[in-house]
Amino acid sequence: MSLTALLWKELKSIKGSKVIATYASSLGVLALFFLLIYFGQVTLFTGLTRELAIQQFMKDPKIFGISVDEVEKLKDNINELLALSILVTQLPMIIPLFTAIMTYTSIWESFNVEKACKTMEVLLASPVKIRDIVLAKYISGIFHGVNVWLINVALAFAMIQYLSLRILGRLWAPSEFFITLTFIIAPSMICLASVLALLVGIRGSETLAKVFDKVIVLIPLAVMIIALPANLHPKQLIEIYEYIALASVTSSLIIVLWSRRMINRLSFIVNY
Amino acid sequence: MIEVNEITAGYESKPVIHDISFSVGKRALYVLLGPNGAGKTTTFRVITGILPPIKGRVLVNSVDLWSKPEEAKRYIGYLPEGDRLYPDLTVEDNLKIFGKIYRVSKSDILRSLELLGVDDLKDVKVKKLSAGLRKRVALARAIMHNPDVLVLDEPFANLDVESVDSLRRIIIDFVKDKVVVLSTHRVSELSYFEEINSYLGIIVNGILRINTRLINAVRLVKKPLVVLKVSDIELSKKILEGTNVEFTLRENMIVVQVPKYEDISSIIKLLVESGIGVYEVRPAEQPIETLLKVLSKEV
Numbered sequence A: 001m002s003l004t005a006l007l008w009k010e011l012k013s014i015k016g017s018k019v020i021a022t023y024a025s026s027l028g029v030l031a032l033f034f035l036l037i038y039f040g041q042v043t044l045f046t047g048l049t050r051e052l053a054i055q056q057f058m059k060d061p062k063i064f065g066i067s068v069d070e071v072e073k074l075k076d077n078i079n080e081l082l083a084l085s086i087l088v089t090q091l092p093m094i095i096p097l098f099t100a101i102m103t104y105t106s107i108w109e110s111f112n113v114e115k116a117c118k119t120m121e122v123l124l125a126s127p128v129k130i131r132d133i134v135l136a137k138y139i140s141g142i143f144h145g146v147n148v149w150l151i152n153v154a155l156a157f158a159m160i161q162y163l164s165l166r167i168l169g170r171l172w173a174p175s176e177f178f179i180t181l182t183f184i185i186a187p188s189m190i191c192l193a194s195v196l197a198l199l200v201g202i203r204g205s206e207t208l209a210k211v212f213d214k215v216i217v218l219i220p221l222a223v224m225i226i227a228l229p230a231n232l233h234p235k236q237l238i239e240i241y242e243y244i245a246l247a248s249v250t251s252s253l254i255i256v257l258w259s260r261r262m263i264n265r266l267s268f269i270v271n272y
Numbered sequence B: 001m002i003e004v005n006e007i008t009a010g011y012e013s014k015p016v017i018h019d020i021s022f023s024v025g026k027r028a029l030y031v032l033l034g035p036n037g038a039g040k041t042t043t044f045r046v047i048t049g050i051l052p053p054i055k056g057r058v059l060v061n062s063v064d065l066w067s068k069p070e071e072a073k074r075y076i077g078y079l080p081e082g083d084r085l086y087p088d089l090t091v092e093d094n095l096k097i098f099g100k101i102y103r104v105s106k107s108d109i110l111r112s113l114e115l116l117g118v119d120d121l122k123d124v125k126v127k128k129l130s131a132g133l134r135k136r137v138a139l140a141r142a143i144m145h146n147p148d149v150l151v152l153d154e155p156f157a158n159l160d161v162e163s164v165d166s167l168r169r170i171i172i173d174f175v176k177d178k179v180v181v182l183s184t185h186r187v188s189e190l191s192y193f194e195e196i197n198s199y200l201g202i203i204v205n206g207i208l209r210i211n212t213r214l215i216n217a218v219r220l221v222k223k224p225l226v227v228l229k230v231s232d233i234e235l236s237k238k239i240l241e242g243t244n245v246e247f248t249l250r251e252n253m254i255v256v257q258v259p260k261y262e263d264i265s266s267i268i269k270l271l272v273e274s275g276i277g278v279y280e281v282r283p284a285e286q287p288i289e290t291l292l293k294v295l296s297k298e299v
Helices: A002-012 A018-038 A047-059 A068-074 A078-089 A091-117 A120-125 A130-167 A176-203 A206-225 A234-262 A265-271 B040-047 B069-073 B091-102 B106-115 B131-143 B161-174 B187-193 B214-221 B233-241 B261-273 B288-298
Strands: B002-010 B015-024 B028-033 B055-060 B076-079 B149-152 B179-184 B198-204 B207-213 B225-230 B246-250 B253-257 B278-284
Touching: A002 A130, A002 B091, A018 A078, A018 A091, A018 A130, A047 A078, A047 A234, A068 A078, A078 A091, A078 A130, A078 A176, A091 A120, A091 A130, A091 A176, A091 A206, A120 A130, A120 B076, A130 A176, A176 A206, A176 A234, A206 A234, B002 B040, B015 B028, B015 B040, B015 B055, B015 B198, B015 B207, B028 B040, B028 B187, B040 B179, B055 B069, B076 B131, B091 B106, B091 B131, B106 B131, B131 B149, B131 B161, B161 B179, B161 B187, B187 B214, B198 B214, B198 B288, B207 B214, B207 B288, B214 B288, B225 B233, B225 B261, B233 B246, B233 B253, B233 B261, B261 B278
Parallel strands: B028 B179, B028 B198, B076 B149, B149 B179
Antiparallel strands: B002 B015, B002 B055, B198 B207, B225 B253, B225 B278, B246 B253
């Protein structure tokens, strides 16, 4: 019962917080992607984005759900080819980034609100378990992370379908690359981001927060950066991604087991 | 009722409070008086189940707070120092959060807001309210589940005179059928509670030095202190020594204790007629140490 009440509180208190801004920015980036593609303004994407997209795409279009014959037919229309390659190679990469940022932000922000309003004291004086206070923040963070993840996946999928129908005249079947990034890497980022935020929240440490703030952006960025070497085949890239996902989930589990011991009432009172 | 038995709390290596014991029965007020940093908040954190004691125990309505916290905490309403509300939420939402925890109906939430005179503000965001109104909302949150024991940490701090007056009346009203435990660092607060069943504890450096009926302290507090800033302190001292006026010197000023405020005019007149300039006259707070000294002799 108290967990339900605490969850209700968590969802209520996102008003005016960074969580709303993160929702808006993730949707904003996707909307920008769509508008540029819709109006055929692919030249407005950065040179690096365009080059990377076309390089990866041309190495093995099948991994991205497009046949070689279809690519051959598109060679006369370089803008359409570029638009398609950006959507199928780059768009799935930003999903883990926003998913990680949202999960981390919502958990850490929730602890931050208690710190700024000094409300942890009132919560601790009420008949709730300290474990439920932490759990409510965790579940609410996961909820927002999953929300952003699913919304982004649905929108990215819809965008690719739209372009596929427009250019190829057929429905696009989710490729191995898309599935790896959206259904393996993104959930693994939810795991990692949630436990790092929990760790910072439980300790109430600003120093730890400053380090993890960077980590949580750098890891998904690394997912994009490792795709840079031109000689890396998309198959190898997918393998690396699977290792990253495995490492993220494993380290998350270790931190969760470890953090149970770190929930310390005194630290909550001193730091909050 | 609440029974506090020999609680020691803080850090293991450096406890903040030592062996604090007191008990308060129904329809009574217990005032914990002490200077800032004396251990009042730590004591309150222990008796509200926030901070576990190193030793000792707290019984609320005969339920051990630290072995059955969920049950015992339902009997307690807590108003911490400050308001500790969520500023971006409305008044009603702030109460609803805790209403769900305490399983309080919406009508009870609205009733407590009404009791504190803030029901018409239920849809207003807390950040738009004055400190006095926020304190009322926080108090409404503390009482909405109809607790038997109300713990109020420095309830009058940072409030305007009007808010303090109305809050005092509300507290006195609560004492009619509840246990109220409140802390303050202002000796002058004591006189407002002399007419109700009230007790006083004085805490200094984490030790409860005095535990007595409040009425014993009120008669001392009732003699007001007035600070006089004068042109010649030595001459003033000499003149006052020749009278039966009780006075002390404090940082180049004279602090006189008079039976009532009106008596100060004759002292000022005496000083002025002796050629001494009186630049400032203001009421002063009775030092806790003085009260402690006098009560220690009596208890």
